[in-house]
Structures are given as structure tokens and as C-alpha cells.
Amino acid sequence: MAGEIETATKRLLGHVIGHDAQGYFGRQPLAKAIRYGVSHAAWDTPAGAVLDIDFINDRASWFGIKFATIADFISFVGGTVLSGTGASRVIRIPWTDNSVYVVAEFIQSGDAWASGSRCPYEFYSNDNNRFTATRNTSGLLGVAGVTAGTTSYLPAGFGPIGGPILRVAASYGATMRGAYNGQDAQLSTNWPGAPAVTNLVIGGDRTGANFASPFRRFTIYADAVTDTARIKADSLPAWDCWVDGDSFGGGAGNPEIGFGRSLALLGWTPYVTAVGGSTLEQIKTRMLAAPAFAKALPTLWWDGDNNSFDATTANDVARHQAIIAALGHTNYLIIPTAKREGQSASAQTAVTALTAALLAAYPGKVLPCMPYLLSLSNGTTDVTAVANGNVPPSALMVDGVHLAAPAMTGFAALVDSAMRGMAWGMAA
Structure with missing residues (x-):
């Protein structure tokens, strides 16, 4: 009363x-x-x-x-x-x-x-x-x-x-x-x-x-x-989801901006194992070796910069497939690599091909970051990059690689919406 x-x-x-x-x-x-x-x-x-x-x-x-x-x-x-x-x-x-x-x-x-x-x-x-x-x-x-x-x-x-x-x-x-x-x-x-x-x-x-x-x-x-x-x-939080990947997931820059922290500021409690500089092979190996509680969680991974890319699309698709098989559930979301200036032409080609292959292989389970990032163009200094389908430089930190806070938090909000749309919810 x-x-x-x-x-x-x-x-x-x-x-x-x-x-x-x-x-x-x-x-x-x-x-x-x-x-x-x-x-x-x-x-x-x-x-x-x-x-x-x-x-x-x-x-x-x-x-x-x-x-x-x-x-x-x-x-x-x-x-x-x-x-x-x-x-x-x-x-x-x-x-x-x-x-x-x-x-x-x-x-x-x-x-x-x-x-x-x-x-x-x-x-x-x-x-x-x-x-x-x-x-x-x-x-x-x-x-x-x-x-x-x-x-x-x-x-x-x-x-x-x-x-x-x-x-x-x-x-x-x-x-x-x-x-x-x-x-x-x-x-x-x-x-x-x-x-x-x-x-x-x-x-x-x-x-x-x-x-x-x-x-x-x-x-x-x-x-x-x-x-x-x-x-x-x-001391163990009630995790809502699991985030792996490279520095895009774990954080980089000063102040340190990461996808995991951005989700946390939206109210999620993510278990974050992402490590900056990780290749997709390293991400796969780490995720396959993760504890059982992590594999049971709704899972997101983001190989944000395609470190040491594999020019053979089928090899990278197989790496993603191995991660999915290890999870044993369908509550997952793959975020493909960002295509940016500074990557080699072959790396950019690999990014585009892998994104298309993932969208075809796992419909509804892939959320590309590029459509949103391209929308952030300032209309002046970003014109050339956007015309080439690359991340607008104004959305990147001064190092030209990692996302600035507005870009990262904005994309995290889109992922947040997708997670809620899949009824993942949050731990009480």
C-alpha cells in the first residue's frame, strides 16, 4: 500500500x-x-x-x-x-x-x-x-x-x-x-x-x-x-548480449569509442571480448573458445576494419559459418566490415564481396554499417569518399580508421532497434 x-x-x-x-x-x-x-x-x-x-x-x-x-x-x-x-x-x-x-x-x-x-x-x-x-x-x-x-x-x-x-x-x-x-x-x-x-x-x-x-x-x-x-x-553482471570483433567492437581512440560501450549507454549489458587489431580468423578462434555462458547469449560480432583480409570470399564466409555453428542458436547479428579510404583496392573489393555473400547466406542476420555511415556525409569534404562508396572522413577519428563518437553511437542506436525488433530484450 x-x-x-x-x-x-x-x-x-x-x-x-x-x-x-x-x-x-x-x-x-x-x-x-x-x-x-x-x-x-x-x-x-x-x-x-x-x-x-x-x-x-x-x-x-x-x-x-x-x-x-x-x-x-x-x-x-x-x-x-x-x-x-x-x-x-x-x-x-x-x-x-x-x-x-x-x-x-x-x-x-x-x-x-x-x-x-x-x-x-x-x-x-x-x-x-x-x-x-x-x-x-x-x-x-x-x-x-x-x-x-x-x-x-x-x-x-x-x-x-x-x-x-x-x-x-x-x-x-x-x-x-x-x-x-x-x-x-x-x-x-x-x-x-x-x-x-x-x-x-x-x-x-x-x-x-x-x-x-x-x-x-x-x-x-x-x-x-x-x-x-x-x-x-x-560481481558477475547479468549480461544481455555478447560482443566480439576488432577495435570497432572493443574501442579505440581517445576518448575510447567502442560499439560495446555505446550499447551499454543505451541500457544493454554487453559481455565484450573484442580486441583491437583482430583478424576475422582471430575473432573466430576467440569466439569458438569462449565460455558456454557467452555462447548462449544473443551475439553480435563486427570485423570493423578487415585486418589482414582474405581475398577469397568463401574462406571468410566459412569463418562466419563456424562462429554461427558454435553458438547453436539463431540470436545473432553479423556486422560487416566498413569500406574506407586507406584500404587497398583489393581489400575494398573483398569487403564488398563478403558483405554481399553474407547478406545472401544469412538473410535477416546481417546489418551492414555502410548505408548508415554513407548518410553521414557533410556534403563537402566527404563528397569524393562517398562517391567511391567509402566511409565519409568526417565520420572518422583523426586516425582515419575508427569511428568518431557520433557515428558509433548513431549506428549503435540502429543495432539497438534491430535487437529489440528481434525481441532479444534485456536482462532484468
Whole structure:
């Protein structure tokens, strides 16, 4: 019922946001704390969650109390928006519990990927007394505890992040434990002191700097977790699709623009295994060796630049056929190579022939990028390229090879429409 409050949570709420001498829950106005109605009926707060914020759908819960909007939640608990809007808000809320378990999932935007160190969240009381999760452009993410100037890391770095979605599970208690995107949990044996924490900042640092990696969801549980198997499992996103290919799929340039990240910004959670510079043979080999869960997902691959092209069309068709056979399902989409200036004449001929062969062999399962890219011509400097059927130079980055952000995001929107048209949907 709208307005209903679970009174059993009163003590827990008081513990976190304070209570008066009579033990009443915070003397907070309750009108903004509501149960979700029909529009939110499909969403459930995870069992045991203290805090659950869904940035994509603008909803939050606090010890089981659900709020109509994140703004209502912030107002209710006495929090502050330090900067930003929507999923890019930097939010500070009061906090008093040092033993917590965090599961955070956010989108790595191209801007964040290229612009220096980033902190998706911090627990802190002052500069020398904090827990922090930090990522940087070398593709590392570390969780650290700082007490009186001494730093203890979990671990020195999680290793290459990869993919547009990062999901981190991190437990803070007598020891720190953590994992990301299903990678093996790692732990520290010397978490120094578990300092008293008085604030939690989500989406940035204590000054309110926004780090351009919008959160999808952020959940805190009251107790630290010691089961590394659970931590590893909780760090695995619910993938919607699988993306492989070369740099067009995985990302290139500065800021780094990739098809996988563009889909993520449209709300998908893609498992990305694309590697820049891959030939179609390397893409095939990698996809055939992928784990079973990846092969079961709706699958897209994009050999964007035809690296080390095969002049024999039949050989490349056979490579695509091997990928399809390994999937064992029909929820796939092939994106053929882009034809651009700078490719040899024989490479351009191979691109055209392979695209035609794929369209004939797999009708309804091939989405060429060239019709859309040709439509992006600026009508002046692009005229010659377009007349030759090549990608307009204005749609490319300064390196003359990779797509600029508007071109990549525009094409991703077309793929998004095609995926929805095939009723692939998204994971809940």
C-alpha cells in the first residue's frame, strides 16, 4: 500500500540515520517514503540490502523502505547531491557502519576511460580515514583502506577491466575482499583498523568531482562477506548480449569509442571480448573458445576494419559459418566490415564481396554499417569518399580508421532497434 512503512526496520534505520531520546525513527517526514506501485512492480530490493539505488530507473530503497525517486531518498535520509544529474550524480549520504558489503555496477563511458583516475565510490570520515575504489586509464581498479596515512590495498590492482560494464563486489570488515566482473576474488590480510566512517559518496570523490562513469545500480549489505565464492558470483553482471570483433567492437581512440560501450549507454549489458587489431580468423578462434555462458547469449560480432583480409570470399564466409555453428542458436547479428579510404583496392573489393555473400547466406542476420555511415556525409569534404562508396572522413577519428563518437553511437542506436525488433530484450 502506498505510504506503508515496515516498522520492523525502525531500529536499523535509527542506527544509520539517527534517532531521538525516545527511540523514534529520526523524526523524518514519512510522506515521501512509499511502496512502489504498478510501474515498479517488477523491481525487488535484494534480501538483506541496507541501501539499493537503481540509477537507470531512478528508484531507491533504504532498509526495505522504497522511494518514488532517488531525489526523495536523498531528501529523506539527509543526503546531498554534490554534482551532476541523473545517473551521473555524485551523492553523499550519512553512514555509520564500518562492516559492509558493496555491490556496484556502472557504465564505463569513453570520457571516463580516457581522462585519468576515477573513484566510483568512497566511504570516508576525513582525508586520512577512508575506504575508496579507484580506477584509472591503465585499466586497473583497486580497493584501498587508508588510516592515519597508511594505505592497504585490495589488491594493488584488479587487473585489466575490459568491457563497458564494470560490476564490483567488495567486502569491508576485518579483512577486505573483492572481485569484478566474475574475476577470481582477491583479499587483503591486513585491513588496518576499520576506521569510523561517517559519510558515503557514490559516483565521485568527497569534493563532488564527477567521474563520468554513470552508475547503473549500487547496493550495500549490512555485514561483511567472507565467502569468496559469493563475492565472485555477485560481481558477475547479468549480461544481455555478447560482443566480439576488432577495435570497432572493443574501442579505440581517445576518448575510447567502442560499439560495446555505446550499447551499454543505451541500457544493454554487453559481455565484450573484442580486441583491437583482430583478424576475422582471430575473432573466430576467440569466439569458438569462449565460455558456454557467452555462447548462449544473443551475439553480435563486427570485423570493423578487415585486418589482414582474405581475398577469397568463401574462406571468410566459412569463418562466419563456424562462429554461427558454435553458438547453436539463431540470436545473432553479423556486422560487416566498413569500406574506407586507406584500404587497398583489393581489400575494398573483398569487403564488398563478403558483405554481399553474407547478406545472401544469412538473410535477416546481417546489418551492414555502410548505408548508415554513407548518410553521414557533410556534403563537402566527404563528397569524393562517398562517391567511391567509402566511409565519409568526417565520420572518422583523426586516425582515419575508427569511428568518431557520433557515428558509433548513431549506428549503435540502429543495432539497438534491430535487437529489440528481434525481441532479444534485456536482462532484468
